Amino acid sequence: MELNTNQMQAGREMDALVAEKVFGNHVEWVNFNGDNYPFWVGLKLPGTPIILPDGREAHDIRRYSTDITDAWKVLEATDRFYSLTKKSDGWLAAANGYHGFGETAPLAICLLALDIL
Numbered sequence: 001m002e003l004n005t006n007q008m009q010a011g012r013e014m015d016a017l018v019a020e021k022v023f024g025n026h027v028e029w030v031n032f033n034g035d036n037y038p039f040w041v042g043l044k045l046p047g048t049p050i051i052l053p054d055g056r057e058a059h060d061i062r063r064y065s066t067d068i069t070d071a072w073k074v075l076e077a078t079d080r081f082y083s084l085t086k087k088s089d090g091w092l093a094a095a096n097g098y099h100g101f102g103e104t105a106p107l108a109i110c111l112l113a114l115d116i117l
Helices: 012-021 068-078 105-116
Strands: 027-032 035-042 049-051 057-060 083-087 090-095 098-102
Touching: 012 027, 012 035, 012 105, 027 057, 068 105, 083 105, 090 105, 098 105
Parallel strands: none
Antiparallel strands: 027 035, 035 057, 049 057, 083 090, 090 098
């Protein structure tokens, strides 16, 4: 199934999709303090563990689409030669014929990684 990410924006939904598709993590949306958040659910995963009511550990996912440090981990995971270019209307991330264009560099990087899939 081909992903249609053209209309996706930076935020927690994008972060959850990257965690699942790029890193292969099991992501669940968990109601925590009255709001739904995406968490990696399992044991000994990176992040700050939170104990869920059922006893499982949940780990906050990184903010791939809004934080350049976290987005850089996405680029490293693609294991490809890439370029990242500032354009007048946003950022272009490209690698071997694949591309992602977004308002910010982290968003462009996430879109690139999802395009590679």
